[in-house]
Each structure stands twice: as structure tokens, then as C-alpha cells.
Amino acid sequence: MTAAAKSRFDEQLLEVLRQIVGERVTTADAIREQHGKDESFHPSIPPDAVVFAHSTDEVSRVVTACAERGVPIVPFGTGTSLEGHVAALEGGVCIDVSQMNNVLAVNAEDLDCRVQPGVTRKQLNEYLRDTGLFFPIDPGADASLGGMTATRASGTNAVRYGTMRENVLSLEVVLADGRVIRTAKRSKKTSAGYDMTRLFVGSEGTLGVITEVTLRLYGIPEAMSAAVCSFPDLESAVNTVILTIQSGVPVARIELLDEVQMDACNKYSDLDYPVQPTLFFEFHGSERGVVEQVEQVEAIAGDFGASEFNWARKAEDRSKLWQARHDAYYAGIALRPGGKGIATDVCVPISRLAECILETKKDVVESGLIAPIVGHVGDGNFHLVIVVDPDDKDEMARAEALNERMVMRALAMDGTCTGEHGVGYGKIGFLEAEHGEALSVMRDIKRALDPGNIMNPGKIIRL
């Protein structure tokens, strides 16, 4: 179905939407433009209208109205995705859930909570402050929890706490025909049928709109400690990571930044770290447990020629350190005024990580592009931020070629084309190479749950 054939957005639908949400629907250019783009280089492709939903019932009624007319739906959280997830490729209605931002329940005894999809991770942790609990998944951006669920996000803490896959207990979802389902009860385990929760985690709005998320929480560790340490070369840093993971040290975060990225971070965040390949660590546990972890990791890093560990023991120092890490993407882009970022994102088995990173680094040097390396290397996951001028066709072609080589290298190493950013439409071309025949099963599921292809069409699956 072509975009023109599908999108039948018109004044009549607009009137129906007004009956559902009153003044909270708009066709203003600036709002539409802002809702058609994310934080990447992908251009804005605006929806026909934006609805700011306040309840599951509103979402259900909006979806039903659109479904009756074959008009596409694009769910929107904070717009911090990176692969064109929110681009309205076939027009239609963007459902912005950012105002559905209430924490609905905190079950401290069960270590879980239930939130609306627009609650952001920082907002949740602020809310939890007096409970002794926290939600660990941290993709850097202050993303909405609905969006993090939809893209199966992870980030710096995943090496210890897992990704959204492991930390979503249950979802409420509005299906493509407006029906509302709950994917699971709140028990920690279940064998009661197909895993509907995991089906919607990572489905990027292509199977339904997430309207509630039940999440696992964790007790704030008795002790936390963070450190930075630099290495003579990239290989030594990566090998330190590999040995740390293989030794079973339950490190909470272990992040790699290459010398280009460190230079960018120093400039962006006014820091003076050595311009060398660097690891950022964080340790969580009991007082004794953290000491034990630190001893193990210092010994491993020392064997690979690491510098002394530069410690951040106080909460405010740790915050500063991690803010610098989280700003790495923006710091990278700032290396070139007016530049845009192409964030690559591969993940490989850790035994292949050193080879994968070193070959990628060589590729970057040969490409002549500015492309710092940064990664959640404890999971075998790393990124290049290729800083480009999107109007420079030659440069864009070289950047795309670099990305493609990186993806194909990862796939050849039994890795994935995207560890945590998701597919959107930016990575859609790689799924055939990654999944082969399994892609046809995804297509069967998409057709079964969204026969009219109105849910975020053109993302993950092309019908």
C-alpha cells in the first residue's frame, strides 16, 4: 500500500479526534515537524496531526477512529530514539503519550512498580527517592519508559541488571483495532502461554501502543563506587573488559571511550582526562562486596597496563562522571559545529569484541570520518558516532558504507545489527541479513496483529 493510498487523514477525522481529546489535537506545523524526528540525522517526516493523549481510553478511541479509516498511528514518547522510529513515513496521527506521566503504583515489597508510558526514567527515580529502591536501566537520554520498552532499550547498567527485556513484568497495550490487553500478571515467573510481554518489548509501536508498563525495581546498593582509568591502547582496554566479564565480576557498569571520544568529552564537559582509550567503571554491592570487586578489576586492569584508578566515591562526583559519559553522543557531535550524528550500534559475543572493535577502528581511520567509539562493552555492545554533514552526499555515502561494514562484520561474528537502539527504518535493510527466514515469521505476526498495517508502518517490517 502506498503512502498516498493509506493515509486518509482529513477534516472529518480531525473532528472525531477533537471529540475524543478536545483541544489536545493539533495540526500546527511546528508541532508536527518536532514529532516527525528523533535525535539522529534522519530528517523530520511529520505526521498529519499530533494528539496528546491523557488516558488508555483516549488512546483506544483514537486508534479505533484511525483504524476505521486506515490512517497510520505513530506513538511518541520523548523523541530520543535514533533510527527514525517516529518518522511518519506514511503520514497519519502521532499519539504523544508524554502527558500520560503518572506513577500509578509502587509495590515496594514486591520490588516492582506500574507507570504510565510517558514517565521518564529520571522522573521515576526521583519519585522512588525515599523508598530505597531504584530503576537501573539507563540509556543515557532521559527517555520515557514507554519508549524504552518499545525499543528494548538498555545502556550502561545492563551488564549487571539486564535490558528492558528482563525488567518489564507486564504491559497494557492498545491493539491495532483499539482493543486493550494486559500482557501478564505481576508474578515474577509464569509459564501460562505465549510470552506476550516480550513480544511487545522491542516492537517499536508496530504491533500496538503501550499505555502502561510494570517494571522491576531494585534496592539501592549499600555501597556504590565509580572509577575512571586510561589505557595505553584500545586493545588493552577491551581485553580488560573481556577478562573482567569472563571472571564473573558482577560489575554494574563498564564503559569504553576511545581517545577521540575522550577528547570530545573533555572539550564538551570541561574535563581534563588523559586523551587515551578509557574505561568508566561502577561497582554496586555490600561494602565488602564492592571492595572485593574493585580488587579483582584493579588487578586485571593493572596487568593490561592501565593507569591508576581515578575514584569517584561521593554521589555528586559519580553523577558528574556519568553525566560526562551520557553526554558522549552530544560531545561527539559538538566536535563539528552543525554536524549531525549517525549512531551505529552493534553487539557481538564478547570473545569477538576485541577483534570487532579493532577492525572497526581501522576502518574509521581509513574512512577519514570523525567517528568516536563509545560502548557498553561489558555486553559486547559498542557505537560509533559518525559526525556528518547530511548535505554532503559523498560524506554520507562514506558514513553509510562504514556503518554497513560494521554491521556485516558484527553479523559475521554471530552478533546483531542493533544492540539497543532498535530498527526504526534506519536499520530495516539489515534484518534480512540478520534473521533470514525468521524475518518471515515476524512478518506473519505483524500481519496477524495489524492486518491493515496502520501501526507505525515502515518500521521493523515492510509489508
Next chain:
Amino acid sequence: MTAAAKSRFDEQLLEVLRQIVGERVTTADAIREQHGKDESFHPSIPPDAVVFAHSTDEVSRVVTACAERGVPIVPFGTGTSLEGHVAALEGGVCIDVSQMNNVLAVNAEDLDCRVQPGVTRKQLNEYLRDTGLFFPIDPGADASLGGMTATRASGTNAVRYGTMRENVLSLEVVLADGRVIRTAKRSKKTSAGYDMTRLFVGSEGTLGVITEVTLRLYGIPEAMSAAVCSFPDLESAVNTVILTIQSGVPVARIELLDEVQMDACNKYSDLDYPVQPTLFFEFHGSERGVVEQVEQVEAIAGDFGASEFNWARKAEDRSKLWQARHDAYYAGIALRPGGKGIATDVCVPISRLAECILETKKDVVESGLIAPIVGHVGDGNFHLVIVVDPDDKDEMARAEALNERMVMRALAMDGTCTGEHGVGYGKIGFLEAEHGEALSVMRDIKRALDPGNIMNPGKIIRL
């Protein structure tokens, strides 16, 4: 479709199967009878024929031949399931994969391995013995890893290591039309499309036949220690569990056995534990870490009036202790010569666990049935083994009523009708109450992937 209408097993198909697997297909009564039943009270419902497959290609060709004729397929591992999973409700061909029992790869550096579906958990751990690695999921029975995947099994270690859901990295699956897919690459994380791995974990052969499993492995902990301790009453034991979990102690196993079960275990395994509600613990970690965990748990248990901890520090003593726990099901059944077991299996949020267990216990006493309680209580999961004479209709009715009240109580507490045993056809009647509208999504998926309803028909989803 009725059973008669569907199953078109005939001499011609038998001949085709012979061409595929030679002498490894049989219609002998004894073999068929054995393949139609599991370890529960459910009667044997034999398939028309049993095929002993040796390769993915054979499975694919057998499925293709059956699909062309609309003949049902029932995958079979070790037959240790408990809800009638392998009953050939509509006849057809049982594919026994127990001879596909090779460990295909151990990637020690990546902490993963790839096995054929007939490899059992004990066989895998025996194979891994010299690597310093182990696979922790332990449902008691020495089940096949394919079967454990298909039922989303868990068991005693899940409180620390998770269930099959968290520990399967990738699967090879033969679909209902004979196509072969791999659900994921081997990287630890991925956001590359729908989670096909988790869709097949727990699908009980209703969407395809699992022909390879890639599993996470773990380093054998530096220190392991196990202990038994008894309590004055059930409530004190359960509250010890709840507080241990809520305190974040990373206990590896924490199992509850009530006084009826302890009496059964003493008799069955020739032991002399006090006939009181009892917890079995296991602690994994560094030497210092285990000491720390033990101190915390002893303090909690002491506050609830526990006996001294009875320690099993040597590997052989731990084995003996856990063998007694694993034999609990058989010990329960042995309370009554000729009795059969109805194993119930609910899981609730841990804040509701004490209430759920105590109400269930009261119900058992009022029912007059023999039904010891045993459970993976760290996850909120527990079982009654109702020991019945299947020929006594009144008793069976009382047992069913007891099970139904237990399930409905768990659902009302936001729990599940099955924590780890799965649905089979024994629990199929509860899915509507548990999932509501979400069950229709499961049905849509079943129809999309198995339009002829030949894959283990009548399990999980009734079409």
C-alpha cells in the same frame, strides 16, 4: 476440527516416514503408550506413531510430510512434564528428540553453549565438568533442554539465575510447514526486531519443534554452601523467605517444604529431619560473599524462631540434600501406594505469598486430601502435590476443586495459574481467567504460525 477429521495418519504416511528415518519409526503399542503420557495423573493418549529423529533435517522432513496431510505433530523430550503436554489429543506423529543429544558447541569465553534439544540438564553439566562452567536451571527432573525451553521451566535456582526465559539466547526451530529458522544471533543483547526467541520459549510445541538451543552458562561459584532449617509454623518460614528476598540477599535457592512434605521426604529418602515446616537454602558467591549472605539470612530466620542451621558444606552432602528436595514429588506420591500426583503450580507477588500459602494450607486441611506443600518460594512460586486415586471420582472432584480454588486465589492476587509447569491441556481452562483479551492475541499468533493447527493441537490454545 475433530480428532477424527484431522488425523489422517495411514500406511502411506508411515511409508514416507520410513523413507526419512528408516527403522526409527514405530507404531508399537508399548512405545506409543509411553509417549502419550507424562509424569502426572493425566492418562496416556498415544500418538499413531513415534519417530526418533536424529537431525534438524529429519524433523523438517517429518513435519513437512505431516503438514501435507494435516496430521498432528507432538514433540517429545523426556516425558517429564506434568500437564498432559505430550498427550496426542488428536492422534498424529510424536517426534521424539531424545536421541538428538549432542552438545554442539561450548563457547567458554562467551559463557554460552549450543545443544541439541535431547541433551538433558544433567548431561550438559556432566559435559561441562572440566570447564569451570555450569548451567543452573534445575526443575528437579532430569529433563531435556528442549523440553525445558518449550515449557519455560525453572525450578530451585531461578531465584538467582532466572528461568529458561532469561537463559535461552537463541533457538533453531522447525516451523509448522517444515521451514527452519534461527530466532536470534548469539550476542547477549539485541534490539533487532520482534523477540522470536521468547515467543518460542514456553510455546510447548504449539508453534514449532525446537531443534537446537543456545544457552547462557555461568562460572561455578568460588564458594557454595547449603543448609536446612526448621520453623515452629508455616507463617514464620514464609516470612523468613519474604524478608530475605526483600533485603536483596542474592540467595541461590530458597525452598519451602511443609511438615507433611518433610514427613514424606524422611520416609522416602531415609532421613530424620524434624517434621516441621522447613526451608532449604543454598548460597553461591565468593568465600566472603557467602559468609555475608549466611549471616544475613541466619539473623532473619532467627527472628522468626528458626532452629539452628544444619549445614551441608561438602559437595556430596549438598547433593544428598538437594536430591531429597528433588525427590519431593515422588516422596509425596509414595505417601499412598498406587497414588498418582496432581501437581498444582501457582506463583504470586511475594507480598501476597504468606496469605496465599496459609489460605491454601487451610483449604487442604478442610479438603481431607493428602497434599504436601513444596515451593520455590523465593519467586513466590509453590506447589501442592495432591495424591489421588484417579479412579475415585469423588476424590478427583475434590482435588480439582482444591486446584481451582488455589488458581483463582493466585489470579486474584495478581499471580499466575502456572509458574513453571506450563499449560498443556491440564491448565488450558484457566487461561481465559488469567489473560482475558490477551488470549485472543495468542490465538491470532497460533493461527498465523500454524494455520492447520497441526502443532501439538489442543495445548495452550484451543482453535
